[in-house]
Amino acid sequence: MLINFCAQCSARVTLKIPPGDQLPRHVCDSCGAIHYQNPKIVAGCLIEWEDKIVLCKRAIDPRLGYWTLPAGFMEIGESVEHAAAREAFEEAEARVEIGAMLSMISVPHIGQVHIFFHAKLMGGSIGVGAESLEVGFYRETEIPWRELAFPTVKQTLQRYYADLHAGVQRAHVFDIAPPRSE
Amino acid sequence: MLINFCAQCSARVTLKIPPGDQLPRHVCDSCGAIHYQNPKIVAGCLIEWEDKIVLCKRAIDPRLGYWTLPAGFMEIGESVEHAAAREAFEEAEARVEIGAMLSMISVPHIGQVHIFFHAKLMGGSIGVGAESLEVGFYRETEIPWRELAFPTVKQTLQRYYADLHAGVQRAHVFDIAPPRSE
Numbered sequence: 050m051l052i053n054f055c056a057q058c059s060a061r062v063t064l065k066i067p068p069g070d071q072l073p074r075h076v077c078d079s080c081g082a083i084h085y086q087n088p089k090i091v092a093g094c095l096i097e098w099e100d101k102i103v104l105c106k107r108a109i110d111p112r113l114g115y116w117t118l119p120a121g122f123m124e125i126g127e128s129v130e131h132a133a134a135r136e137a138f139e140e141a142e143a144r145v146e147i148g149a150m151l152s153m154i155s156v157p158h159i160g161q162v163h164i165f166f167h168a169k170l171m172g173g174s175i176g177v178g179a180e181s182l183e184v185g186f187y188r189e190t191e192i193p194w195r196e197l198a199f200p201t202v203k204q205t206l207q208r209y210y211a212d213l214h215a216g217v218q219r220a221h222v223f224d225i226a227p228p229r230s231e
Numbered sequence: 232m233l234i235n236f237c238a239q240c241s242a243r244v245t246l247k248i249p250p251g252d253q254l255p256r257h258v259c260d261s262c263g264a265i266h267y268q269n270p271k272i273v274a275g276c277l278i279e280w281e282d283k284i285v286l287c288k289r290a291i292d293p294r295l296g297y298w299t300l301p302a303g304f305m306e307i308g309e310s311v312e313h314a315a316a317r318e319a320f321e322e323a324e325a326r327v328e329i330g331a332m333l334s335m336i337s338v339p340h341i342g343q344v345h346i347f348f349h350a351k352l353m354g355g356s357i358g359v360g361a362e363s364l365e366v367g368f369y370r371e372t373e374i375p376w377r378e379l380a381f382p383t384v385k386q387t388l389q390r391y392y393a394d395l396h397a398g399v400q401r402a403h404v405f406d407i408a409p410p411r412s413e
Contacts, residue, residue, distance in 0.1 A: 050238065050239065050264065050266070051238070051239050052238045052239075053238060053239060053240070053241070054236060054237065054238055054239070054240070054241035055236065055238070056232065056233070056234045056235060056236055056237070056238050056244075056257075056266065057232065057233050057234075057235060057236070058235070058236070059235070059236035059241045062238075069361070071321075072306060075238075082232065084232070084238065085304070086307055087269075087271045087272065087304055087305060087306070087307065088272055088305050088306070088307055089269045090269065090270060090272065090344060122267070122269055123269060123270050123344075124254060124269070124270070125268055125269065125270055125339075125342035126339050126340070126342065127337075127339055128337030128339055128406040129335065129337050129344055129404075130337070130404070130406070131337075131339075139253075149404070150335065150402060150404050153311065153332065153335070153346075155309075155310030155311050155312070155313075157307075157308050157309055157310050157313075158308070160307035160308065162272060162305075162311055164335075179251065220332060220402045222311075222312070222331070222332050224310040224312070
């Protein structure tokens with residue numbers, strides 16, 4: 050999203066370092082409002098059901114047709130856990146109980162932090178939400194590793210299964226660099 | 232920050248639910264741009280040095296004159312850990328090694344998520360950063376509990392010391408409701 054004009058008064062903005070600040074910001078030439086841009090949180094969950102987990106095939110861009118864990122942008126007014134549970138319902142029609150944090154992955158080059166939780170499916174029923182083409186239960190051997198939508202989803206799944214086999218449960222906090230080809 | 236005008240084209244915006252969305256957004260009447268607002272991340276750290284921790288007296292609003300752990304808004308292009316280390320340097324002139332996540336606290340009513348890490352002070356030197364009036368090392372018995380700047384700082388400190396006495400180290404993920412008087 051380009052910032053050309055002040056959202057408060059509609060005057061032109063200029064990119065400059067405000068007094069006392071360290072970084073250039075979009076500052077209004079007229080009213081002086083500073084328009085900060087900050088990283089966004091994507092909240093999601095890994096829904097466990099018996100020896101399977103829930104994956105969704107994306108019906109929307111980016112990465113339409115690829116598989117993901119239910120996840121999406123956190124909204125103002127909700128907690129991270131609530132956002133993860135909401136996304137589980139919107140994308141997989143899954144009612145879940147959110148458990149421990151599984152991963153918190155900074156993706157600095159796109160200004161996002163992806164946070165995934167363990168989650169238990171309540172009642173055992175899932176469905177195809179509006180943003181999904183397909184939703185299903187997958188065993189570890191059935192995960193479509195080459196058709197996963199995002200690196201954060203792949204890394205979260207890899208660490209989840211590594212911990213599961215090791216008999217431990219940990220919170221994984223790390224970051225992901227841009228792909229080398231970019 | 233009020234959103235009255237489109238930052239992209241300067242036309243008026245209207246608050247309405249875009250097609251396929253669930254929540255009202257500021258949508259441009261002219262170019263159709265949707266101006267989302269999302270929660271912001273505040274990253275900070277609890278810096279350990281011998282049997283003490285580092286606290287900063289705030290030189291800026293909000294809560295000028297009250298004590299805090301070094302923390303501030305995460306910027307685009309950095310990881311959460313990097314943001315926490317940067318704030319430690321800016322506010323307490325502390326060079327730190329960021330450790331495990333200590334707390335992740337959603338504050339839904341102000342659209343923020345506060346994330347604190349354990350941190351080790353490298354070299355033992357601290358100083359008074361531009362946003363601080365005073366910076367010092369504090370033992371548990373010396374913490375100014377009634378003069379702490381933010382509930383997330385108080386809760387993080389309380390849980391840190393409870394874990395310390397119990398001989399455990401855990402990541403605390405929870406949320407904070409608005410004060411009852413509001």
